Amino acid sequence: MQYLMSVIHDRSDLATSDEEAAIDVFNDRLRAEGHWVFAGGLGVPDPATVIDNRGAQAVVTDGPFLESKEYLAGFWIIEAPDLDVALKLATEGSRACNRKIEVRPFL
Amino acid sequence: MSAVDVQAAITAITQAHREEWARVVAALTKRFGDLDIAEEAAAEAFAIAVERWPADGLPPNPGAWLTTAATRKAIDRIRRENKRDDKQREARLVYDDDPLEPVGAVDDERLRLIFTCCHPALAMEARVALTLRMVGGLTVPEIARAFLVSETAMGQRITRAKAKIKAARIPYRVPSAGDLPARVSGVLAVLFLVFNEGYLSTGPDTDPVRHDLTAEAIRLARLIRALLPADGEVVGLLALMLLIEARRTARVSASGELVTLDEQDRGAWDTALVAEGHRLVRERLVAAAAGVAPGRYQILAAINAVHTCAHDVRDTDWSQVVALYDQLVRLxxxxxxxxxxxxxxxxxxxxxxxxxxxxxxxxxxxxxxxxxxxxxxxxxxxxxxxxxxxxxxxxxxxxxxxxxxxxxxxxxxxxx
Missing domain, CATH: 1.25.40.10 (Tetratricopeptide repeat domain)
Structure with a gap:
């Protein structure tokens, strides 16, 4: 079972060096214990571009699809047998990156 | 069949519903890995019992009869669904086959069911609704009435909770020893909320005391005590609820007005419930004397024990009450x-x-x-x-x- 752990942030600052170090430790653990699938960090959503090609012609919109104070600042995709394990990992991940985390199952 | 036998059958079904519902749902959830199937099949089995028991007589083992009938219904449904979408139904609930020994409790499927329904990833109101439906066996209309929401809204709340359990893979198991105290306290919070809603019902057109809810909370607390006998807070919550419930009839006057503790007719208190509550509090006092620090429910129960020990409000040992509150404030x-x-x-x-x-x-x-x-x-x-x-x-x-x-x-x- 795979889960998406979304990192939620509401300021424009990037991870501090302490946070980055803690994230590295956490990532190593995910790999060592077989939970690691993929992860990545994102900056502020400002440079985002939305493409909608459902109609006759692709429409390009400058900016994120959703204007909100909180935004997706990064994510992990993890492998876990059930939600209890995923929530435990998310608890540690939230402490490591010092941000809120949303846990969502893949279909 | 005579009218007397029919009456006996109806009594037996009511009793079986109280005693066996959670066991049937739990057994089917384990077997089929799906709360939805388990709930529906259990409800169907009881509906068959209502038809058959008065006509055919009582089965020698009602619990086994109900589980068998429900299992058949569940298999029927799975076959129907497989035929329909030609796809093997996937059992999604995660079932943990480890014995329940670390808990020091009897191996009972109902414990897994309770922990799944009270999982912290579910909203409190969803936990309450799911526990009353799956463990308590209350119907959706009954739960909707208890919490003053429409049947549709309550049905959706329960459906959404079941869907989340399945989609997010909330496991069907007793938490590990390290997580157990926090998870038990989550279960107790659900029961106390049900009890309080019964005890201090809100809403302009609601009865001031909803005995059905207080009784259900006490019944579930007794069940959890039987399943987790070593947990002091479970004993504390049960004692607390018993000592509050004992004063129920004295607490509201004939004209529907609240009667405060100092004005209550103490002769109207239920002496059997008071005695049982006191016995449980004493049990925990012995544990506390042996060095087991009491949790908040045990302290609240002790406070209520002090009140219910006084035959007249003037005999209340207030210094003892304040000392217990001091202990509670620290916690x-x-x-x-x-x-x-x-x-x-x-x-x-x-x-x-x-x-x-x-x-x-x-x-x-x-x-x-x-x-x-x-x-x-x-x-x-x-x-x-x-x-x-x-x-x-x-x-x-x-x-x-x-x-x-x-x-x-x-x-x-x-x-x-």
């Missing part, structure tokens, strides 16, 4: 506990001292009716009628329970 420094402590302090050190403490809680509790009711009472005792009246007004505005509103209104109108 839970919340403003509501501080308010209740102040009420006991008023009896020990006088209303002036208590009022000073209560006034300091204004910032945290200005939206809580009991804060204003307490202030109103203290101000009344100090002869400050005008301020007391204003506090009663505010308390009446905020109180949601009909018996409480009636009591506060009378008290306000009696002010000179």
């Amino acid at each position: 839970d420094p919340s403003p509501v506990i501080a308010l209740n402590r102040a009420i006991a302090v008023a009896e020990l050190d006088g209303p002036e001292v208590a009022l000073a403490t209560v006034d300091r809680l204004e910032g945290a509790l200005s939206g809580y009716h009991a804060y204003h009711a307490t202030r109103a009472d203290l101000l009344r005792r100090l002869g400050r009628s005008q301020l007391s009246r204003a506090a009663y007004d505010r308390a009446i505005e905020l109180a949601g329970n009909t018996a409480e509103t009636a009591y506060l209104t009378r008290r306000r109108d009696q002010l000179g």
Whole structure:
């Protein structure tokens, strides 16, 4: 079972060096214990571009699809047998990156 | 079949529903890995029993009969669905085959069911609804009525919770020893919420005391105590609920008005419930003497034991009550506990001292009716009628329970 752990942030600052170090430790653990699938960090959503090609012609919109104070600042995709394990990992991940985390199952 | 036999069959079905519902749902959830299938099949099995038992006579083992009937219904449904979408139904619930030994409890599927329904990833209201449906066996209309929401809304709440359990893979198992205390306390919070909703029902058209809910909470607490006999807080919560329930009939007057503890007819208390509650509190006092620190439910139960020991309100050992509240404040420094402590302090050190403490809680509790009711009472005792009246007004505005509103209104109108 795979889960998406979304990192939620509401300021424009990037991870501090302490946070980055803690994230590295956490990532190593995910790999060592077989939970690691993929992860990545994102900056502020400002440079985002939305493409909608459902109609006759692709429409390009400058900016994120959703204007909100909180935004997706990064994510992990993890492998876990059930939600209890995923929530435990998310608890540690939230402490490591010092941000809120949303846990969502893949279909 | 004679009318007497039919009556006996109906009694047996009611009893089986109370005793076997959770066991049937739990057994089917384990076998089929799906709460939805388990719930539907259990309901169908009981519907068949209602038809068959009065006609055919009672089965020798009602629980086994119901589980077998429900299992057949579940298999029928799975076959139907497989035929329909030609796709093997996937059992998604994660079932943990480890024995339940670390808990020190009897191996009972119902324990897994309870922990799944009370999982912290579900919203509190979803946990309450799911527990009453899956473990308590209440129908959706019954639960909807209890919480004053429409049947549709309650049905959706339960459906959504079941869907989340499946999609997010909330496991069907007893938590590991390390997680157990926190998870048990989550289960107890659900039961206490059900009990309190019964004890202090809110809403203008609701009965002031909903015995069905208090009784259900006590029944579930007894079940959890049987499943987790080593947990002191489970004993504490059961004792607390019994000692409150014992005073139920004395707590509301014939005219539907709240009767406060000091004015209750103590002869009307249920002596059997009081005795059982006291026995449980003593059991925990022995454990505490042996060095096991009591949790909040055990302390609250002990406070209620002190009250129910006094045959007259004047015999109440207030210094003991205050000492117990001091212990509770160290565990839970919340403003509501501080308010209740102040009420006991008023009896020990006088209303002036208590009022000073209560006034300091204004910032945290200005939206809580009991804060204003307490202030109103203290101000009344100090002869400050005008301020007391204003506090009663505010308390009446905020109180949601009909018996409480009636009591506060009378008290306000009696002010000179």
